[in-house]
Amino acid sequence: MKNSIFKACTLAIAFLISGLSMAAQYHQDGYIKTSVLFVAYDESEARAFLQIQEQLKRAGVSYRVVAMGKAVQFFRNDPALIDEGRLIHNDGISDNRNHRVNHKLVYNVLDRINVRILYTGMSSRAQAQFANVAQLEGAKIIAFYNGLNTFDQALQVKPFLDEIRYADEVHVPSKTIGSSFKDFARSKGATVKITGLPVLEADMKMHKDIDTRQLRKTLKIKARQKVALFHGGYHKHYPAALKTFLHTTRMMPETLFLVTFDPRLNGTLEESLINAIAGENVHLLHDGNYPDAALRSISSTVIVNSVKDAITASFHGKPVILMNISGMEVSDQQVAMQAASPDELAKWLSSKRSSKRTATPTQDIPTNMDQAILAQIIYALRRMAEEK
DSSP: OHHHHHHHHHHHHHHHTTTTOSSOEEOTTSOEEEEEEEEEOSHHHHHHHHHHHHHHHHHTOOEEEEEOGGGHHHHTTOTTBOOOHHHHTOHHHHHOTTOOOOHHHHHHHHHTEEEEEEEEESSOHHHHHHHHHHHHTTOEEEEEOOOSSOGGGOGGGHHHHHHOOOOSEEEESOHHHHHHHHHHHHHTTOEEEEOOOGGGHHHHHHHHTOOHHHHHHHTTOOTTOOEEEEOOOOSTTHHHHHHHHHHHHTTOTTSEEEEOOOTTSOSHHHHHHHHHHOOTTEEEOOOTTSOHHHHHHTOSEEEESSHHHHHHHHHTTOOEEEEOTTOOOOOTTTTOEEESSHHHHHHHHHOGGGGSOOOOTTTTOOSSHHHHHHHHHHHHHHHHHHHO
């Protein structure tokens, strides 16, 4: 009933602002007019923004995208992408979330766009630079926090927090996290909105529908066989992480390790290293018919190579171990336990703690996450239209 009312209200609001919410308009001189400009930096933001954009399309709300860092690969062929090579092909930005973009470049990009709402992730200093300039040009600024750490532990967003001068709203996943962001939001003139994590929505639905007995039977796994899942990756430290993991598997022959590879790759790296290092208890899954959510459901522990995968796995209550070969700053309390050597990984896999995780602030994350964000965007557009 609540979902029906929510959807009805969303459609009603969309109808009220239909005049604002047409496809992006272009003037003859190439000047862009759009309702929402997304500024994406990392992979998890990109995935979330793609889901939100699908909702915007259905509601008829125009949008464009500025992409930097790892987010570029998700929007490279998207007609909504602002094609600015100095951002897309900037290694300084990609390799360092603390990197400052040339201010002239930020002004040049935003001078070409008439944007009502700038919807930015909080993963890099460069995103905050875009927010600061857009705010001066009259745009409403919404900062999107795509993590499960509370404010004091959200180390990955520190460059953004140090740079941002003002925001109208801060969108966070849960009430617990929202409470931790209140002082920061107040200092920037912003209000906190609880909007969830859109990337978890489809995953949650799939997780509920998994027939674990049938899946074990399909994969020829015995009913009581202990299973651990290793998520493949693609970053520059990944080969070292994969080797570390595979050496660990030889120390734990009683556990069956399932290995997936990144869908953008072909699995040849994993296959060659498994053949060279691992024993019979490591199985590489070539068939893409087994979604991550399904494989997590039959695994006692999930081993990941990115914070994004750690967030998703921990949300479902699975013990998570992050292969932290690069020494990235991540809270082992809230996101994942961390391992950089075979001994460390074996310790966590054998530890009682790995089956009794400390609670994370996820229990109050709302459902219908992408729709919740759509409703906030549409409401903001309507208010802006009324204030004209």
